[in-house]
Amino acid sequence: MNIRIVKDKAVKNIFLLLTVSSVLLVVLIFIGLYYKSVPILHSTSLSHLLFSSEWKPSKAQFGFAAFIAGTLWVTLIAIVIALPLSLLCAIYLSQYAPRRLTRFLNPLIDLLSGIPPVVYGVWGVLVVVPFIQEHVAPHFVEYSSGYSVLAGGVVLAIMIFPLIINILGEVFANVPKELSEASLSIGATQWQTIKYVLLKKSRPGIVAAVVLAISRAFGETIAVLMVCGNIPESPHSVFDSCYPLPALIANNYGEMMSVPLYDSALMFAALILFVIIFLFNAGSRIILNRLERRMN
């Protein structure tokens, strides 16, 4: 056989192997986490683990409800703040802004996504937390330390902001300009064209951007850990402290050997995080497929 045909086949198979092994890694992580969680799953029922907020590791009480609630709350707040802002920002940048301005603003937004999370955390502690404590919370509750769900959500929102803008920028750029021109040529204004054509055509892309942002927000650890107070109780308002799952793992990983079952509990926390993100991605994949099918 010709040597270049052999090479071609070899390359194809090597690439297949590489692809499979990277996918396999995800499976291995899941198996590893599950294996490590087995002890705690044997000692406590799954429903107790998921729905109880008793958290007393020294008494072997492990209930994750407060942590799960903390994670979901912070993520929800972050998206609620970030999505409308970044949507409007992306629309402005892609549809209205003169090129001189975008040439200056786009690198700035890229820079935002390049700042290390710990810097956002410090900024949160120095600016967001005191601001919430002194100026926002007093209008709503008697007392808040400022270390709260809201602080976590605000910091996280600013962190996912550039991510959403970048993805939406791509999404809007992929809408053929002739489609906008078709709408404009009928006498629609720019805003009508954006509302009825651009946003409609981009809907699957917007969903995808939100999904990626939420996945990112679920896992963000250090910046959130620094501003949300880390008290293992379910928050009753956005001004209460909370304790998201990634923060729990990061804070306690060093000392987990000293308490029985603690290591297994933390691995189970990681497993919950993994499963949440997996289910979330799978669910949004289904929604996306349906959206795309409806449009074509």
Added chain:
Amino acid sequence: MINLAPHISVKNLNVYIGDAHILKNISIDIPDKKVTSFIGPSGCGKTTLLKTFNRLLDRQNDVRIEGQVLVDGEDLYGKDTEVTHIRKKMGLLSQRPFPLPMSIYDNIAYGPRIHGIKNKKKLNELVEHHLRSTALWDEVKDRLHSPATRLSIGQQQRLCLARGLAVEPEIILGDEPTSALDPVSTQRIEELFLQLKDKYTLVLVTHILRQARRVSDYIAFIYMGEIIEFGLTEELLLNPKEQLTKDYIKGFIS
């Protein structure tokens, strides 16, 4: 040379994109309720000229436009000109059809709705009328609410024509509107153009000489950003005055 009242009147138009001088001192009067075709080799500026008529050209970056384009006597490039009502006057057909991401019905109703028609009955009438006038009604009347992208490409182009007609324009601009279509669909579009010219002024860009001959009353030959010759179709094709026009028609330049 042409003594009819002009509908679009271009005066000393110069267009630059970046450093390139795309259109050079163009002056032309497009006659009312006739079909005028721009012919010329690729890259000669014929599409650019068309796009100056509905102000879509200046949406691009680095475009500089000098001179005047008068539509019904109103300067498109005047300081206080409001572009949406000018664009409403001109239906646009692009090289490939771009149906809006909505149903067949909503594609036609889009324009009227944008311009304030909300009455259901009125909208239904408009949709039916314009689908009939583009010979689509019988083909789509049972699936008005299915996505427009499911139509064949020829049907899509007729839908785009109907969508443009629904806002009652005076002018129809076609930028090589049949270049993506099969011969049968092309023929249907050409037939429609011939029907429409009683009521509308049509301006077409085409690189197919036979098409220009079949549908147009007037032809302008554009070469390297300049209008070389403009005249009645038969005169220009059979008896061109300029050497460049002769060469193009014979196929020496393309």
